[in-house]
Amino acid sequence: MSIRERLSGNEATAFAMKQINPDVVAAFPITPSTEIPQYFSTYVDNGEVDTEFVAVESEHSAMSACIGAEAAGARAMTATSANGLEYMWEMVQIASSMRLPIVMALVNRAISGPLNIHSDHSDAMGVRDSGWIMLFSETNQEAYDNMLMAHRIAEHKNVNLPLMVCQDGFITSHSIENIELLETEEVRKFIGTYKPEHYLLDRKNPIAMGPMDLQSYLFEHKRQQWEAMKNAKQVILDVSKEFEKLTGRKYELFEEYKMEDADYVIVCMNSTAGTVKNVIDKLRKEGIKAGLIKIRVFRPFPGEEIAKALLKAKAIAILDKTPLLSETGGPLYEDITSAMYTQKINIPAINYSYGIGGRDVTEMQIESVYKDLQELKEMEKPYRFLGLRSK
Numbered sequence: 376m377s378i379r380e381r382l383s384g385n386e387a388t389a390f391a392m393k394q395i396n397p398d399v400v401a402a403f404p405i406t407p408s409t410e411i412p413q414y415f416s417t418y419v420d421n422g423e424v425d426t427e428f429v430a431v432e433s434e435h436s437a438m439s440a441c442i443g444a445e446a447a448g449a450r451a452m453t454a455t456s457a458n459g460l461e462y463m464w465e466m467v468q469i470a471s472s473m474r475l476p477i478v479m480a481l482v483n484r485a486i487s488g489p490l491n492i493h494s495d496h497s498d499a500m501g502v503r504d505s506g507w508i509m510l511f512s513e514t515n516q517e518a519y520d521n522m523l524m525a526h527r528i529a530e531h532k533n534v535n536l537p538l539m540v541c542q543d544g545f546i547t548s549h550s551i552e553n554i555e556l557l558e559t560e561e562v563r564k565f566i567g568t569y570k571p572e573h574y575l576l577d578r579k580n581p582i583a584m585g586p587m588d589l590q591s592y593l594f595e596h597k598r599q600q601w602e603a604m605k606n607a608k609q610v611i612l613d614v615s616k617e618f619e620k621l622t623g624r625k626y627e628l629f630e631e632y633k634m635e636d637a638d639y640v641i642v643c644m645n646s647t648a649g650t651v652k653n654v655i656d657k658l659r660k661e662g663i664k665a666g667l668i669k670i671r672v673f674r675p676f677p678g679e680e681i682a683k684a685l686l687k688a689k690a691i692a693i694l695d696k697t698p699l700l701s702e703t704g705g706p707l708y709e710d711i712t713s714a715m716y717t718q719k720i721n722i723p724a725i726n727y728s729y730g731i732g733g734r735d736v737t738e739m740q741i742e743s744v745y746k747d748l749q750e751l752k753e754m755e756k757p758y759r760f761l762g763l764r765s766k
Contacts, residue, residue, distance in 0.1 A: 493733020
């Protein structure tokens with residue numbers, strides 16, 4: 376039986392963590408993710424969980440503590456944003472290379488500098504190829520649901536990789552929405568008990584963690600990480616199907632909105648998708664065949680599947696909520712156009728950098744993108760800026 380509630384994205388994430396009841400949570404505050412460990416610490420203080428809460432002195436220490444906990448056989452979680460993620464960057468890489476299924480809430484925020492505390496995706500894009508599974512969340516409901524599925528995915532025997540659940544800072548993290556929660560007993564039954572195959576405190580099967588890994592083996596170990604990431608795609612689909620049976624809420628690698636006959640398609644991630652859907656509904660009434668692909672799983676990147684979903688489109692706009700500092704486009708654009716190339720799909724595609732530093736994205740701006748797509752000629756000015764005051 377579901378519980379109807381009104382929660383912000385941060386509250387929903389912290390409540391999911393409470394229901395999961397991890398062995399260890401280590402965290403350091405940074406806006407806009409601070410509320411997650413703050414809310415969770417009250418659950419610890421009130422005795423609602425038996426988690427060991429570690430208030431560390433930095434984000435680097437937070438990820439270090441999670442690594443130590445997971446290596447010892449415990450289920451560990453944390454939360455961060457932007458510069459905090461950058462500060463733990465060294466340990467983010469180590470967590471994935473040691474194949475430790477840590478789960479992290481990443482509340483997306485612009486990376487300094489200059490200093491900005493509002494939402495874009497530059498933090499997540501900075502670690503996109505660090506060996507972490509990455510799930511993105513349009514709504515508070517999706518942030519909650521992704522968090523409940525995270526451990527089942529990360530801890531699967533064919534995966535054993537860390538996972539981050541992303542949501543947009545302030546836009547969802549601090550905005551209150553209606554949400555359906557599961558009963559805690561259902562959550563814990565769905566997630567199950569963490570039983571790692573190898574861990575440091577297993578005296579009968581001693582192992583080494585984090586040894587020197589030189590020319591003879593590192594290449595092969597990195598290939599194993601690649602294989603695990605590839606395996607994660609099917610595991611995500613399997614876990615999502617189980618979750619759908621439990622809740623009725625369907626999740627796949629990406630969401631297709633009115634794509635059956637779409638001529639003009641936007642591809643984006645996180646909360647912007649809601650605005651795009653509103654515009655699509657309006658344009659459809661005007662006879663314009665607009666559609667959307669909303670990326671849920673960014674790593675492992677479902678390139679082949681996305682390329683096939685775009686096959687019938689006449690023109691595509693790929694929205695990157697990151698500063699456009701490369702002459703070959705943003706990260707999402709590069710991934711999608713690469714996937715299209717390998718599938719021998721040649722459709723005009725343009726790339727917009729938008730929403731930098733939390734700048735509002737309006738329906739009028741999204742309408743202008745669809746207008747651009749209708750007028751697009753092959754390979755015409757592919758790199759653009761949406762909502763920029765001057766050129």
